[in-house]
Amino acid sequence: MFRFRLYWTFTKKAFLRSAVYRFDVWSRLGSNLIFLLMWGSIWTALYAGREEAGGVSFESMLTYIVVSQFLSGVNGAGTPLWEIQEKVRTGDISLELMRPFDVPLRYLFADFGSVAFYILTALLPLYTVMFIFMDLTLPSAWETWILFIVSAFIGFLIRYCIEMAFGLLSFFLVETGGIVDVFYFAMSLLSGSVIPLWFFPGWLEKMALYLPFQGIYYIPNAIFIGKISGTEILLSLGVQLFWAAASYLLLRFVWNHASQKIVVQGG
Amino acid sequence: MSVLKYFDLYFKLISAGVRAQLQYRFAFVMRIVGLITSYTGTAVTMWIMLYQFQELGSWTFYEMLFLFAVAVLSWGFCIILFFHFRGLDTYILNGTFDRFLVRPINPFFHFMAMKFDVASFGQFIFSIGIFIWVSFELQLDWTIGKSFFLLLSVVGGILIQGGLLVIISALAFWTTKSEQFYWVAMFPARNLTNYPLVIYPKAVQWFTAFVIPFGFVNYFPAAVLLEKETPFFPENIGYYSPLVGIVFFAIAYYIWMLGLKRYKSTGS
Numbered sequence: 001m002f003r004f005r006l007y008w009t010f011t012k013k014a015f016l017r018s019a020v021y022r023f024d025v026w027s028r029l030g031s032n033l034i035f036l037l038m039w040g041s042i043w044t045a046l047y048a049g050r051e052e053a054g055g056v057s058f059e060s061m062l063t064y065i066v067v068s069q070f071l072s073g074v075n076g077a078g079t080p081l082w083e084i085q086e087k088v089r090t091g092d093i094s095l096e097l098m099r100p101f102d103v104p105l106r107y108l109f110a111d112f113g114s115v116a117f118y119i120l121t122a123l124l125p126l127y128t129v130m131f132i133f134m135d136l137t138l139p140s141a142w143e144t145w146i147l148f149i150v151s152a153f154i155g156f157l158i159r160y161c162i163e164m165a166f167g168l169l170s171f172f173l174v175e176t177g178g179i180v181d182v183f184y185f186a187m188s189l190l191s192g193s194v195i196p197l198w199f200f201p202g203w204l205e206k207m208a209l210y211l212p213f214q215g216i217y218y219i220p221n222a223i224f225i226g227k228i229s230g231t232e233i234l235l236s237l238g239v240q241l242f243w244a245a246a247s248y249l250l251l252r253f254v255w256n257h258a259s260q261k262i263v264v265q266g267g
Numbered sequence: 268m269s270v271l272k273y274f275d276l277y278f279k280l281i282s283a284g285v286r287a288q289l290q291y292r293f294a295f296v297m298r299i300v301g302l303i304t305s306y307t308g309t310a311v312t313m314w315i316m317l318y319q320f321q322e323l324g325s326w327t328f329y330e331m332l333f334l335f336a337v338a339v340l341s342w343g344f345c346i347i348l349f350f351h352f353r354g355l356d357t358y359i360l361n362g363t364f365d366r367f368l369v370r371p372i373n374p375f376f377h378f379m380a381m382k383f384d385v386a387s388f389g390q391f392i393f394s395i396g397i398f399i400w401v402s403f404e405l406q407l408d409w410t411i412g413k414s415f416f417l418l419l420s421v422v423g424g425i426l427i428q429g430g431l432l433v434i435i436s437a438l439a440f441w442t443t444k445s446e447q448f449y450w451v452a453m454f455p456a457r458n459l460t461n462y463p464l465v466i467y468p469k470a471v472q473w474f475t476a477f478v479i480p481f482g483f484v485n486y487f488p489a490a491v492l493l494e495k496e497t498p499f500f501p502e503n504i505g506y507y508s509p510l511v512g513i514v515f516f517a518i519a520y521y522i523w524m525l526g527l528k529r530y531k532s533t534g535s
Contacts, residue, residue, distance in 0.1 A: 023447070030451050034459065035458070038459050042466060046323055178304060181304045184305065199319050
């Protein structure tokens with residue numbers, strides 16, 4: 001039985017907790033802006049004054065990057081992976097295992113809270129101002145906005161499940177450095193977060209389309225700028241749902257094995 | 268104590284640290300693999316970026332790789348010498364910083380010699396591999412003068428990035444925060460300089476040249492070595508890189524010592 005109210009408490013608590021750590025929120029926003037500056041400058045330089053490249057106008061491309069940075073702010077506002085790994089390393093995770101809730105779900109709902117706080121107090125005001133003052137393209141139809149939000153939310157779930165599954169590998173390996181780096185590389189590149197898939201070499205684009213990462217950034221971004229439209233959107237959402245389900249199963253699988261095999265170091 | 272004695276002591280202190288790290292053979296190898304993977308990831312991203320567009324602000328793929336490798340090489344040394352400085356806040360908060368003050372050696376030196384991260388071999392393997400590859404592709408002519416200049420500018424890069432780490436750690440004396448400042452300011456700024464500065468707005472270029480002189484870590488020296496132009500800046504400004512490094516590090520050291528004077532133990 002899914003006890004929504006129990007998990008909702010974690011969401012509320014995490015929201016309030018973020019409100020206390022104001023400095024964290026501001027500093028995260030600062031580094032998000034530096035990366036936006038970096039990718040905005042890179043794409044401006046790549047287009048080098050051209051109106052369009054690869055069938056996409058400069059304005060749309062810039063919008064793609066801004067939306068992408070917004071989403072990466074959203075995806076990066078939850079409990080950091082190292083914090084959970086540290087809990088495994090120190091053995092604190094055993095305290096969570098003893099309590100009557102499901103640990104992966106508990107962290108997901110806590111993330112909802114801290115992400116909501118970050119969006120409301122930092123991301124939304126800033127990016128609204130940016131959309132007003134920069135030459136960016138906004139979707140004209142309200143349906144597109146809703147589809148974008150739905151798609152971004154599914155993307156968030158995909159990212160959470162995969163990231164958590166990788167993080168839980170620290171139950172099996174004491175040092176996960178190499179594996180986690182491969183994951184972050186795949187996530188930043190194959191998700192199309194900084195380079196949209198249509199600029200990839202053909203073979204790599206095909207590969208990325210068969211992987212779950214595109215659901216995190218590429219699909220919502222492409223919906224926003226209208227690169228994906230009409231029935232294609234529904235198809236993309238279907239793909240995202242499929243990957244959300246698949247990555248949830250992966251997380252369940254890893255979690256079941258991990259919690260069986262818990263090795264607490266020291267005591 | 269004489270400088271020579273300090274050298275001797277440094278190697279004694281770090282060799283203990285290295286031996287400790289090598290006890291965890293698997294973790295050691297994994298970290299190196301991880302570092303090389305993430306640097307290769309950035310290089311692959313650059314390649315895909317330029318797959319359609321050929322050049323970024325008149326820099327080609329191989330030139331950008333070279334620029335990137337200069338930064339990675341000096342960062343490798345920087346990790347060995349200064350990377351643990353960012354964690355000074357934890358020492359202050361836990362009260363463990365006091366042990367660096369009660370011994371008859373310079374506390375700055377003592378803190379610096381506390382740790383020696385061997386995983387930076389990852390940076391060395393990656394950057395040297397790239398240097399060899401790019402030298403063939405661009406048919407770079409490595410004269411003695413050029414090699415010597417590369418060496419000096421790597422030293423400059425170590426001092427600039429190390430200096431910034433020292434300044435960030437000194438902030439902990441005033442604010443009891445430092446680790447976070449690294450991730451907020453220095454980590455993104457380092458990423459910024461993986462790409463040629465010419466693509467950024469003028470104010471940003473100016474800032475990275477004269478306020479926090481990251482431009483002297485890789486952009487200016489690489490422009491000299493690859494004989495590329497640096498618009499808005501005097502030609503061959505890269506030759507000043509070692510000098511900028513020395514000055515910047517001296518300022519950083521002064522700030523750290525100033526903070527140390529202000530330091531009061533948290534007790535408990």
